[in-house]
Amino acid sequence: MPAQDPVIRCRNVWKLFGHSPKNYLETAKGGRSFDEIRQDGYIAAVRDVSVDVGKGEMLVIMGLSGSGKSTLVRCMSRLVDITGGEIAVDGTDIMKLDERELIQLRRRKMGMVFQSFGLLPHRTVLENVAFPLEMRGQDRHDRRERALEVIKLVGLEGREEYYPRELSGGQQQRVGIARSLAIEPDIWFLDEPFSALDPLIRREMQDEFLRLRGMLGKTIVFITHDFDEALRLADRIAIMKDGAIEQCDTPDKIVLKPATPYVAKFTEDVEKSRVVHAGGLVVPVNGYALEGAPVDAGATILQLARQLVNDTREVLPVQGKDGAIMGAMKRQDALDILLGPV
Numbered sequence: 001m002p003a004q005d006p007v008i009r010c011r012n013v014w015k016l017f018g019h020s021p022k023n024y025l026e027t028a029k030g031g032r033s034f035d036e037i038r039q040d041g042y043i044a045a046v047r048d049v050s051v052d053v054g055k056g057e058m059l060v061i062m063g064l065s066g067s068g069k070s071t072l073v074r075c076m077s078r079l080v081d082i083t084g085g086e087i088a089v090d091g092t093d094i095m096k097l098d099e100r101e102l103i104q105l106r107r108r109k110m111g112m113v114f115q116s117f118g119l120l121p122h123r124t125v126l127e128n129v130a131f132p133l134e135m136r137g138q139d140r141h142d143r144r145e146r147a148l149e150v151i152k153l154v155g156l157e158g159r160e161e162y163y164p165r166e167l168s169g170g171q172q173q174r175v176g177i178a179r180s181l182a183i184e185p186d187i188w189f190l191d192e193p194f195s196a197l198d199p200l201i202r203r204e205m206q207d208e209f210l211r212l213r214g215m216l217g218k219t220i221v222f223i224t225h226d227f228d229e230a231l232r233l234a235d236r237i238a239i240m241k242d243g244a245i246e247q248c249d250t251p252d253k254i255v256l257k258p259a260t261p262y263v264a265k266f267t268e269d270v271e272k273s274r275v276v277h278a279g280g281l282v283v284p285v286n287g288y289a290l291e292g293a294p295v296d297a298g299a300t301i302l303q304l305a306r307q308l309v310n311d312t313r314e315v316l317p318v319q320g321k322d323g324a325i326m327g328a329m330k331r332q333d334a335l336d337i338l339l340g341p342v
């Protein structure tokens with residue numbers, strides 16, 4: 001979807017760790033590999049990343065441990081300063097903001113949930129959740145009402161007066177999520193926010209973020225190790241390796257057309273029929289005689305399995321959300337995905 005007017009725009013972003021990274025980057029510019037940079041004594045946590053995140057988009061970042069996911073997200077919120085390149089949020093170059101402007105931007109626009117829950121140990125659940133509202137200057141009654149509402153939403157009703165140490169890891173994580181939900185920011189940075197949750201509540205939290213994105217047009221950058229979670233949530237998935245984005249694309253394209261052998265390897269165990277949609281297999285109608293009932297572009301090949309096996313048509317019309325015919329899907333292409341190529 002990359003929108004014309006991205007909410008977040010990264011251009012050739014670098015983040016190097018080492019003793020004099022800026023000088024090094026300037027002299028070394030022009031194609032040192034990750035390993036060469038390491039031999040020179042630096043870690044290329046983020047390496048020449050250019051990516052846009054559109055309004056209302058959920059971009060999921062995946063990659064092995066140490067591939068640079070957290071650092072990239074921290075660069076986007078300027079929790080770390082980049083070594084090179086540009087990052088603009090709503091058209092503003094965030095590297096040009098002073099400390100006060102940065103605090104305003106974070107307070108007004110951004111929400112963050114990190115793996116470590118970052119709760120205030122001497123405040124209760126209620127006080128933790130209401131804290132960002134207090135920072136915003138909201139009055140006591142309103143912030144209490146709002147905090148109670150989101151505490152209920154994350155399933156912690158009855159635990160408002162507990163302290164973080166009295167909660168399990170998963171419950172603490174939910175307090176972190178509630179705190180970020182309380183302020184309904186326009187942009188969310190979520191670094192494995194659900195890692196400590198059990199499957200049921202995890203799914204509920206995923207649904208909540210899907211709802212916020214869908215109904216309120218929130219922009220979300222989400223890190224996860226869990227491919228199923230990525231597939232459920234992502235408009236696009238960015239796969240990182242050694243600080244660089246190997247491919248950033250829709251789940252359908254990542255699975256159907258991996259850009260590099262690494263991405264292919266990364267996705268090889270994914271059950272393709274659960275990921276690929278009829279819309280992802282559409283070819284132009286040219287030359288095909290389209291007959292009979294269309295299939296929905298948004299249906300996965302797995303959802304269409306029974307029909308694909310029983311249908312006798314060589315090509316099936318595919319209809320988009322608006323009901324118009326987008327093109328044709330060759331039944332054999334879909335069967336190859338369902339059963340594996342012969």
Ligand SMILES: Nc1ncnc2c1ncn2[C@@H]1O[C@H](COP(=O)(O)OP(=O)(O)OP(=O)(O)O)[C@@H](O)[C@H]1O
Pocket residue numbers: 017043044045063064065066067068069070071072
């Ligand atoms: N403050 C720092 N100083 C030095 N090196 C760092 C620092 N922060 C991160 N790194 C290095 O940068 C690289 C990328 O780290 P990062 O935390 O972004 O990876 P990640 O993909 O988020 O990993 P994980 O999935 O384990 O959270 C790693 O090699 C890490 O050791």
